Amino acid sequence: MSKMKIIGSITFMTCFLTFSFIWLGGFPSWSKATQSVARHYDTQEPNQVNPTSSADSIDNNNSKPSPASPALVSEISAQKDYPDESTLSQPKDNPPEEKLSQLEQSDPPLSEPDLRKQEPEMLPAESQVPAASSGSSIEQPIKSESISESESESESESESELNPNITIAGTVKDELSPSPQPGPPDTPVHPYYDELGNPPTAPGLAMRQREFIPEKGKVAYLTFDDGPYPSSTPKILEILAEENVKATFFAIGKQVERYPDLLKAEHEQGHGIGNHTYSHNMKEIYKTPKDFLTDVKKAEEIIYQTIGIRPQLIRAPGGTIGHFNISYFNAVDAEGYLMEDWNVDPGDSNAQQIPKNQLVQLVEEQIQGKTRVVVLLHDLVGKDTTIEALPEIIRMLRKQGFSFEVLSPKVMPIIFPGGLQKN
Numbered sequence: 281m282s283k284m285k286i287i288g289s290i291t292f293m294t295c296f297l298t299f300s301f302i303w304l305g306g307f308p309s310w311s312k313a314t315q316s317v318a319r320h321y322d323t324q325e326p327n328q329v330n331p332t333s334s335a336d337s338i339d340n341n342n343s344k345p346s347p348a349s350p351a352l353v354s355e356i357s358a359q360k361d362y363p364d365e366s367t368l369s370q371p372k373d374n375p376p377e378e379k380l381s382q383l384e385q386s387d388p389p390l391s392e393p394d395l396r397k398q399e400p401e402m403l404p405a406e407s408q409v410p411a412a413s414s415g416s417s418i419e420q421p422i423k424s425e426s427i428s429e430s431e432s433e434s435e436s437e438s439e440s441e442l443n444p445n446i447t448i449a450g451t452v453k454d455e456l457s458p459s460p461q462p463g464p465p466d467t468p469v470h471p472y473y474d475e476l477g478n479p480p481t482a483p484g485l486a487m488r489q490r491e492f493i494p495e496k497g498k499v500a501y502l503t504f505d506d507g508p509y510p511s512s513t514p515k516i517l518e519i520l521a522e523e524n525v526k527a528t529f530f531a532i533g534k535q536v537e538r539y540p541d542l543l544k545a546e547h548e549q550g551h552g553i554g555n556h557t558y559s560h561n562m563k564e565i566y567k568t569p570k571d572f573l574t575d576v577k578k579a580e581e582i583i584y585q586t587i588g589i590r591p592q593l594i595r596a597p598g599g600t601i602g603h604f605n606i607s608y609f610n611a612v613d614a615e616g617y618l619m620e621d622w623n624v625d626p627g628d629s630n631a632q633q634i635p636k637n638q639l640v641q642l643v644e645e646q647i648q649g650k651t652r653v654v655v656l657l658h659d660l661v662g663k664d665t666t667i668e669a670l671p672e673i674i675r676m677l678r679k680q681g682f683s684f685e686v687l688s689p690k691v692m693p694i695i696f697p698g699g700l701q702k703n
Contacts, residue, residue: 456488456490456616457488457489457490458488459486459487459488459613459614460486460487460488460489461486462483462484462485462486462610463481463482463483463484463485463486464483465483466483467481467482467483467484467485468481469481469482469483469700469701470482471695471697471700471701472695472697473490473492473692473693473695474692475492475494475692476492477489477490477491477492477692479613480609480695480697480700482606482700482701483703484606484610484703485606485609485610485700486610486613486614487609487610487613488613490618490689490692491690492690492691492692493690493691495652495685495691495692497651497681497683498650498651498652498680498681498682498683499651499652499653499682499683499684499685500647500652500653500655500677500682500683500684500685501527501528501652501653501654501655501684501685501686501687501691502520502525502527502528502655502657502673502674502684503527503528503529503530503554503595503620503622503654503655503656503657503687504516504527504528504529504530504657504658504659505530505556505595505656505657505658505659505660506530506532506535506556506560506658506659506660507529507531507532507535507542507659507660508529508531508535508536508539508542508543508546508659509535509539509542509659509660509661510539510542511661511662512659512660512661512663512667513539513542513545513546513659514542514545515667516659516667516670517545517546517549517551519667519670519671519674520549520551520670521549522671523671523674523675525674525684526550526551526552526684526685526686527551527552527684527686528551528552528553528554528593528686528687529543529546529551529552529553529554529659530554530555530556530595530620531543531546531553531554531555531556531579531583532556532557532558532559532560532579533555533557533558533559533575533578533579533580533582533583534558534559534560536579536582536583536586537582540586543583543586543587544586544587547587547589550686551686552593552686552687552688553583553587553589553591554591554593554594554595554620554687555576555579555580555583555591555592555593555594555595555617556579556594556595556597557572557575557576557579557594557596557597558575558576558578558579558582559575560597561575562597562598562603565597566603569607569608569610569611569612570611572596572608572611572612573611573612573615576594576612576617592616592617592618592689593617593618593620593687593688593689593693594612594617594618594619594620595619595620595621596619596621599621599622599696600619600621600695600696600698600699601621601696601698601699602698602699603699604619604699604702605699605702605703606699606700606701606702606703607703608699609699609700618689618693619693619695620654620687620693620694620695621654621693621694621695621696622654622655622656622694623646623650623653623654623694624643624646624647624650624653624654624655624656625642625646625655625656626638626639626640626642626643626646626655626656626657626669626673627639627642628657628658628663628665628666629656629658629660632662633662633663633664633665634665634666635665636665636668636669636672637669639665639666639669639673640669640672640673640676643655643673643676643677644676644680647677647680647682653677653682654687654694655673657670
């Protein structure tokens with residue numbers, strides 16, 4: 281009996297060994313394929329458990345991604361919030377191509393041991409959702425809701441920032457004193473504001489009390505009318521920046537419509553902004569005080585929509601002399617506006633090109649004996665010699681002891697006296 285068991289065991293082992301030899305020897309390719317598949321699953325990267333889009337791979341993987349396709353560049357660019365490059369003075373952010381290049385500069389591929397060390401560190405649950413499954417049924421409603429919320433917040437911020445009463449110097453109409461009654465027939469004529477803010481007086485004139493900032497020393501106010509224009513405004517701004525001088529630009533509304541970025545550049549660089557009417561059409565705006573104010577308010581609205589301020593400082597085209605009378609001054613003052621003329625005029629509007637040296641000389645002659653000057657210059661097409669003379673005018677004024685300031689409703693204005701004596 282024991283002999284039979286021994287023979288049976290020997291027979292069984294012989295068959296088993298023979299079968300194993302035939303199996304392994306006859307199918308070596310199957311054995312290698314099995315080992316390859318096992319090795320593949322043993323070394324799989326965590327990010328490959330659930331396939332993701334190419335954009336997710338760039339953001340999530342530690343290995344360097346393959347070059348992005350144009351479609352991928354477009355997709356990533358759409359997801360990035362790049363700043364508005366509409367203003368001239370703001371520095372530009374990196375364009376989408378540079379952003380993508382920065383994203384592609386990731387670490388070199390990890391070795392197999394490093395990958396195995398990172399296997400326990402699984403990605404957050406939301407990043408493991410396959411791109412194909414994040415379709416419109418789940419992702420789009422959330423995305424659109426987020427956009428609408430951000431847009432509503434942006435609109436509310438814009439509304440809060442664009443205070444309809446704000447002006448270039450912080451003066452608001454609500455802070456002004458009430459308009460007085462027109463002066464009786466025996467009112468003495470006094471055609472100037474004084475430093476205490478007392479207004480001009482004349483029979484029939486009704487101009488309110490103001491509050492002005494005291495000036496120290498000799499002060500010059502450089503003013504530029506009729507702009508903005510792309511051929512002149514950037515050059516003027518560049519010179520003012522180089523000389524570290526602030527000026528006041530009396531803008532025409534229709535020019536702001538055409539070149540809003542130039543007005544934004546003036547404002548963002550700290551220059552004063554005044555209203556020079558919308559059309560600058562003297563035949564139309566000087567028909568009646570109402571026509572003048574209609575044109576002024578049209579320009580004011582365009583300026584407000586462009587830079588968020590409503591300038592209350594106005595310069596009349598051609599100046600108030602010969603155009604304004606007491607009725608105009610009363611109508612303008614009743615609306616809270618302040619008029620501004622000038623007391624230095626080198627005549628750069630008298631011809632297309634006035635020689636540079638002549639402009640500098642005329643300014644120097646007209647400032648003699650004055651401690652405060654408002655210089656009339658023009659930001660206009662073809663005023664090349666005005667631009668060439670500007671640095672020399674600034675240096676000459678400095679040499680004469682003048683500092684430079686910006687006009688505003690808080691600065692005592694210069695007004696031609698002629699119109700204040702005419703009904």
